[in-house]
Amino acid sequence: MARKLLLEHINVPGINTLAVYREKGGYRAVEKALKTLTPEEIVEEVKKSGLRGRGGAGFPTGMKWSFLAKPEGVPRYLVCNGDESEPGTFKDRYLMTHIPHALIEGMIVSSFALGANTSYIYVRGEMMPQIRILERAIEEAKAAGWLGKNILGTGYDLELYVQPGGGAYICGEETALLESLEGKRGNPRIKPPFPAIAGLYGCPTVVNNVESIAAVVPIINDGGDEYAKIGIGRSTGTKLISASGNLVKPGVYEIELGLPVEEFIYSDEYCGGIANGKRLKATVAGGSSVPVLPANLTLKYANGDPRLMSYESLSEGGFATGTMMGSGGFIAFDEDQCMVRNTWNFARFYHHESCGQCSPCREGTGWMEKILHKLEHGHGTSADIDLLWDVQRKIEGNTICPLGDAAAWPVASAIRHFRDEFEWHVKEPMKSQSTNYGLANYANPIEKVVVAEEK
Amino acid sequence: MSDLVKVTIDGITVEVENGTTILNAARQIGGDIVPPAMCYYSKLKGSGGKCRTCIVKVSKGSEKDPRPMPKLVASCRTTVMDGMEVLNITSPEVLEARAGVVEILLINHPLDCPVCDQAGECDLQNLGYEHGLQKTRYEFERRTFDRIDIGDKIQLHMNRCILCYRCVFTADQITNKRVHGILNRGDHSEISTYIQTAVDNDFSGNVIDVCPVGALTDRTFRFKNRVWFTKPVDAHRNCSHEKCNGKVTLWYKGEDVLRVTARKDQFGEVEDFICNECRFDKKKTADWTLEHPTHISETSVIASNHYETFKPLPVIKENLTLQEANQRELERSFKI
Amino acid sequence: MLKVEETQPVEFSSALLAKFDEIVKRYPEGKQKSALLPLLHLVQAEFGWTSVPAMDKVAEYLNIQPIEVYEVASFYTMYFLQPKGKYVLEVCRTGPCCLVGAEKIMDHIEKKLGVKEGEVTEDGLFSWRGVECLAACGFGPVLQIGPEYTFYENLTEQSVDQLIDDLRKK
Numbered sequence: 001m002a003r004k005l006l007l008e009h010i011n012v013p014g015i016n017t018l019a020v021y022r023e024k025g026g027y028r029a030v031e032k033a034l035k036t037l038t039p040e041e042i043v044e045e046v047k048k049s050g051l052r053g054r055g056g057a058g059f060p061t062g063m064k065w066s067f068l069a070k071p072e073g074v075p076r077y078l079v080c081n082g083d084e085s086e087p088g089t090f091k092d093r094y095l096m097t098h099i100p101h102a103l104i105e106g107m108i109v110s111s112f113a114l115g116a117n118t119s120y121i122y123v124r125g126e127m128m129p130q131i132r133i134l135e136r137a138i139e140e141a142k143a144a145g146w147l148g149k150n151i152l153g154t155g156y157d158l159e160l161y162v163q164p165g166g167g168a169y170i171c172g173e174e175t176a177l178l179e180s181l182e183g184k185r186g187n188p189r190i191k192p193p194f195p196a197i198a199g200l201y202g203c204p205t206v207v208n209n210v211e212s213i214a215a216v217v218p219i220i221n222d223g224g225d226e227y228a229k230i231g232i233g234r235s236t237g238t239k240l241i242s243a244s245g246n247l248v249k250p251g252v253y254e255i256e257l258g259l260p261v262e263e264f265i266y267s268d269e270y271c272g273g274i275a276n277g278k279r280l281k282a283t284v285a286g287g288s289s290v291p292v293l294p295a296n297l298t299l300k301y302a303n304g305d306p307r308l309m310s311y312e313s314l315s316e317g318g319f320a321t322g323t324m325m326g327s328g329g330f331i332a333f334d335e336d337q338c339m340v341r342n343t344w345n346f347a348r349f350y351h352h353e354s355c356g357q358c359s360p361c362r363e364g365t366g367w368m369e370k371i372l373h374k375l376e377h378g379h380g381t382s383a384d385i386d387l388l389w390d391v392q393r394k395i396e397g398n399t400i401c402p403l404g405d406a407a408a409w410p411v412a413s414a415i416r417h418f419r420d421e422f423e424w425h426v427k428e429p430m431k432s433q434s435t436n437y438g439l440a441n442y443a444n445p446i447e448k449v450v451v452a453e454e455k
Numbered sequence: 456m457s458d459l460v461k462v463t464i465d466g467i468t469v470e471v472e473n474g475t476t477i478l479n480a481a482r483q484i485g486g487d488i489v490p491p492a493m494c495y496y497s498k499l500k501g502s503g504g505k506c507r508t509c510i511v512k513v514s515k516g517s518e519k520d521p522r523p524m525p526k527l528v529a530s531c532r533t534t535v536m537d538g539m540e541v542l543n544i545t546s547p548e549v550l551e552a553r554a555g556v557v558e559i560l561l562i563n564h565p566l567d568c569p570v571c572d573q574a575g576e577c578d579l580q581n582l583g584y585e586h587g588l589q590k591t592r593y594e595f596e597r598r599t600f601d602r603i604d605i606g607d608k609i610q611l612h613m614n615r616c617i618l619c620y621r622c623v624f625t626a627d628q629i630t631n632k633r634v635h636g637i638l639n640r641g642d643h644s645e646i647s648t649y650i651q652t653a654v655d656n657d658f659s660g661n662v663i664d665v666c667p668v669g670a671l672t673d674r675t676f677r678f679k680n681r682v683w684f685t686k687p688v689d690a691h692r693n694c695s696h697e698k699c700n701g702k703v704t705l706w707y708k709g710e711d712v713l714r715v716t717a718r719k720d721q722f723g724e725v726e727d728f729i730c731n732e733c734r735f736d737k738k739k740t741a742d743w744t745l746e747h748p749t750h751i752s753e754t755s756v757i758a759s760n761h762y763e764t765f766k767p768l769p770v771i772k773e774n775l776t777l778q779e780a781n782q783r784e785l786e787r788s789f790k791i
Numbered sequence: 792m793l794k795v796e797e798t799q800p801v802e803f804s805s806a807l808l809a810k811f812d813e814i815v816k817r818y819p820e821g822k823q824k825s826a827l828l829p830l831l832h833l834v835q836a837e838f839g840w841t842s843v844p845a846m847d848k849v850a851e852y853l854n855i856q857p858i859e860v861y862e863v864a865s866f867y868t869m870y871f872l873q874p875k876g877k878y879v880l881e882v883c884r885t886g887p888c889c890l891v892g893a894e895k896i897m898d899h900i901e902k903k904l905g906v907k908e909g910e911v912t913e914d915g916l917f918s919w920r921g922v923e924c925l926a927a928c929g930f931g932p933v934l935q936i937g938p939e940y941t942f943y944e945n946l947t948e949q950s951v952d953q954l955i956d957d958l959r960k961k
Contacts, residue, residue: 075819087885087924118819125832125869126925128940161817166828166867168640169923183827183853185637185866190504190532201822244887244928251929288886288924329928331887345886349923355866356618356637356644358505363559366642370595387592394555397526398507636858638865648858 002269003230005218005238006211007254010098016133018140021101027146029220033109034154037220042113046216048224050236055081055172055209056287056327057402058311061216067196068114069204077205078116080107080213081177082123082130085169087288087349088329091240092210094252096123096130099214100137106213107160108146109220114206117157121210122177124165134162169353173401174207175199176355187357188401209327211240232258235310239328245283246334248272257310261285262299264309265332278334281442282418285314286326288346289406291413292339293323294442304446319413335439339421340432343414344372350407361404364395368411375422378429385422389415418442460537464488464511465545477530477541478509482722488543489722491553491582493560493667494619495531496724502624503531506617507556508582512549515540527552550586557586562593563642564668565614573669575682575756578723579617598642605635605648608674608735609663613645616670622646622662629728630656646670657696660734664717664725675735676714682706683756685713687749692733692742699730704749705740710770712738721752740770744780801845803852807837811852823853827863831870836938840871868922869937876911876918878958881935882946884921887928896932897921899948903955916959 014020047062084092111119171180175189199205228236235257249272280295302321311325351365396408425432459470465488471480495503513524518538568574600613626633638647685706694701717725751758771777818825850857864870927933930944
C-alpha cells in the first residue's frame with residue numbers, strides 16, 4: 001500500500017469532528033508550528049518539501065510564499081482556493097466533506113507562516129453543503145481555542161472565514177477569485193502586479209489550493225525533508241487524483257507521485273480498469289484543460305517507456321505527445337466514446353465560463369463551440385477542421401488569464417491526436433450520427449503513432 | 456536607478472520615464488510603430504489589457520535579464536525595463552496575432568458601417584482596414600441585442616460594442632454616480648442599465664467620445680450626416696460648470712452645428728472631458744468663440760474635404776458680435 | 792438588457808438583516824462590498840429568486856450603486872434573475888458526467904416533468920436546467936437542488952423518478 005498523508009484516516013467514523021480528528025493526531029502541526037517554529041522556518045520547511053501547487057499550475061508553494069511582500073503596517077492575507085470547478089476534478093470537495101479539519105489545520109499553520117491574521121476559504125457556491133461543514137468545523141476549532149485571539153497562548157490571532165462563490169469557473173483563477181471575494185465580477189486582473197504584492201484589497205496576498213494547504217500539515221509534522229523523500233524527482237509527495245469517466249472504480253485516490261499510469265488505471269488498488277470490460281481509448285490526465293491523449297500515449301512515451309503520474313512524466317514529449325498534471329482530474333474514455341462530441345462538450349464549457357473580458361477568449365470560445373457543434377452533428381467540412389485549428393491558435397497565449405489556453409489546448413490536442421475521427425465525421429456524416437468511430441488505432445503499440453506536426 | 460530608461464521599439468531607441476508602458480513609449484516615438492489601442496485610454500485609470508490589439512513581442516526583457524518574454528504582451532499594460540527590445544510591426548508573429556484579434560473582434564460585429572454614425576471616425580473601422588482580412592471566415596449567426604436609448608441624448612447599439620469597458624471607467628471616474636455597467640458574462644456580456652434607466656449626469660455624454668466604435672452615439676446627431684461631410688472647427692466658450700473648460704470641436708454642415716464633441720488628440724483620445732450642456736445644448740455658432748479648423752490627419756476620410764483653410768461662415772460676416780469674437784481668425788482668412 | 796418580471800417592493804425581515812450584519816463583520820472596514828455574494832445567496836434562499844427590488848435593497852444595505860449588484864448577480868450563474876420553480880433540478884452536463892449518461896438523465900427529466908430547460912411546471916414546483924461541472928465527476932451523473940444545494944449522485948432514471956416523486960409529496 002502506498003503512503004497516505006492526507007487521506008490516511010478518511011474512513012475513520014466521525015473524522016469530520018474535532019474530537020476524532022484530534023484523537024488521530026490532528027492539530028499537532030499547529031502546536032508544533034506556533035510553539036516551536038518561526039514563520040520563516042515554516043516557509044523553509046515548505047520550500048524543502050518541494051510541494052508544488054495542487055490547483056493546476058504546479059508552482060512551488062514555498063517559493064510562492066517567499067515572494068509575499070511584507071510592508072510595515074499593511075495586513076497580509078491568505079486565501080484558500082476552494083473554487084474547484086475544473087471538469088474532472090473533485091478532490092477538494094472530497095477533502096472538505098470528509099476531513100474539514102485538515103484544511104483548517106493547514107490554514108492556521110500557513111496563515112501563521114505568512115503573518116496573516118484574517119484568512120478566507122473561498123468555496124464555490126454550489127458546494128453549500130461543504131461550506132456548512134467547514135463553518136461548523138471552524139466553530140468547533142474556535143471553541144477549542146485553535147482559532148481566534150491568542151491561539152495556544154502564543155499571542156497569535158487568526159480569524160478564518162468561509163466565503164461562498166456565485167457559480168463561475170473563472171473564479172478558480174487566483175486574481176478572479178480575489179475580485180469575486182471583493183464582491184465584484186470574476187474578471188481576472190491584469191498582471192503584474194501579482195497578488196503577492198497587491199492582492200486582496202490591494203494588500204499582499206497568497207492564494208493556495210485546498211490540497212496544497214492541507215499538505216502543509218504532514219510537511220510540518222514530519223518535516224519538509226521527509227515529505228520530499230516521497231515521489232519522484234521534482235514531483236515530491238503525494239497527490240490526490242480524481243478519477244472519473246468509464247472506470248470500474250471512479251473516485252478520489254491519494255497516490256505517491258511517480259506511480260505508473262498503467263498501474264493507476266488497471267490495478268485494483270486504484271481504478272480497477274475500464275468499466276464494462278471495454279478498452280481504453282483516451283484519457284485526460286489533469287482536468288479538462290490539459291491536452292487529451294490517446295490510450296497508447298497515455299500509458300507510454302513516444303519512445304515506448306512507461307509514463308508515470310508525475311508533473312514531469314505527464315508532460316514528457318511536450319504538446320506533441322505529452323499532456324500535463326494539471327489539477328489531477330483523471331478522465332478515462334472507453335472505446336465507445338466520441339472524441340468530437342467530447343471536444344465539443346468541453347468547448348461549450350469554456351464558452352459558457354469565459355468571463356468575456358478580453359476579446360480572443362470571449363469571441364473565440366464561442367466560435368470554436370459552434371464549429372465543433374457543426375462537425376459533431378455531421379454538417380462539417382474538412383476546411384472546418386483547419387479553421388478550428390487556426391481559431392484555437394489565435395486564442396492560445398493571447399489572453400489575460402490562462403482560461404484562453406485552457407480552452408484552446410483540448411481542441412488542439414483532439415485535432416492533433418484524433419484528426420482521423422474528425423475527418424470521419426466529415427466523410428461519413430450520416431453514419432457518424434448513429435454509430436461511433438470506435439477504438440481505431442488509438443491503443444495500438446506506440447510505433448504506429450504519427451506525431452502531428454507542431455504549429 | 457535613473458528615472459529614465461532606454462527602450463528600443465522596432466529598432467528605434469527612445470528614452471522614457473521609468474514606469475512608462477510600451478504603448479506610451481511607442482507613442483512618444485510616433486508613426487506607424489504605435490500599436491493600435493481599442494480599449495486603453497490614457498485618461499482612464501485601469502483601462503486597457505482587454506482588447507489585445509496592442510500586443511507586441513518583447514524580444515529582450517531588459518539589460519539585466521535579457522530573456523525574451525514567452526508570450527506576446529499587451530503593450531498598454533506592460534511597463535518598459537531598461538534595455539528592453541520590443542518588436543511590433545517588424546514581427547510577422549505580432550502582425551498575424553493582431554490580424555487574428557481583429558478577425559475575432561469582427562465576428563459578431565454587424566458591419567453596418569453604411570448606416571452607422573461612427574463610420575469615418577471609427578477605430579474599429581480603421582483597425583479592420585489596416586489589419587483585417589477582406590472577408591470573414593465566420594459563418595454563424597451573429598449575436599444581436601436590442602437597441603436601447605439610455606436617456607434622451609445617448610443611444611446604445613450593443614451589437615457594435617467590443618466591450619472595451621471605457622464607458623464604464625468613464626462613468627466611474629468622470630461622473631459621480633455610475634448607473635450603467637456590464638451585465639452577464641462571456642460573449643453574452645452587454646453594456647446595460649438593467650432596467651432602462653437614463654444615464655443622466657452632467658458628464659454622461661463623454662461616454663460617446665470614449666467609445667471606439669458606434670455602440671454609444673449621440674442621439675442629437677443621429678442620421679444627421681456622415682462625418683466626412685461635416686467640417687470640424689475648434690471652439691470654446693465660458694462654461695459655468697466647474698469641471699468643464701468649454702473647449703470643444705464643433706462639427707459644421709453649412710452653417711449648422713450638427714454636433715459638439717470634445718477635442719481629440721492624434722491618438723483619438725479626448726483632450727478634456729466636456730459637460731453635457733456644452734455637448735448637447737449649445738448648438739448655435741453664437742454660443743461659441745471659434746478658434747480654427749480642427750487638425751485632422753490626412754489619412755482620415757474626414758480630411759478628404761480639404762477644409763483646412765478657414766472660411767468664415769456667412770453668419771459671422773453678418774454679425775458684429777461674432778466678428779469681434781473671431782477677429783483673429785477673420786484676419787487670418789483675409790490674409791489667405 | 793434584462794427584462795423585469797416583477798417590481799413589487801420587498802421587505803427584508805429582521806432575522807435576515809441580522810444575518811447580513813453577521814456576514815459584513817467578516818471583512819475589514821469599508822470593504823463591505825465583499826459581502827455581496829453571500830448576501831445574494833441569502834436573499835435567493837429567502838425569496839426563491841433574485842429580483843430587482845431585492846437587489847436594490849442589497850445595494851442600499853451595502854451602500855453601493857444598484858448597478859454594481861446587477862453586474863455581479865448577472866455574472867454568476869447561481870443567481871436566478873427570473874422566478875423559478877420551487878425545486879430547481881440542476882443537472883451537470885459537462886464531459887465526465889456525459890461519459891456516464893448525464894444527457895440521458897436530462898432527457899428523462901424533461902419527459903418526466905413535461906417542461907423544457909428553464910421553464911417552470913404548471914404547479915410551480917419544478918424547473919430544471921443543465922449546468923456546467925459540479926465537481927463530483929467520479930459520482931456522475933449528479934444533480935443538485937437549491938437553496939440547500941443537496942447533491943444527488945450516481946443518478947439513474949429510477950432514482951430520478953423516486954426523487955421527483957418524493958419532492959412532490961413534501
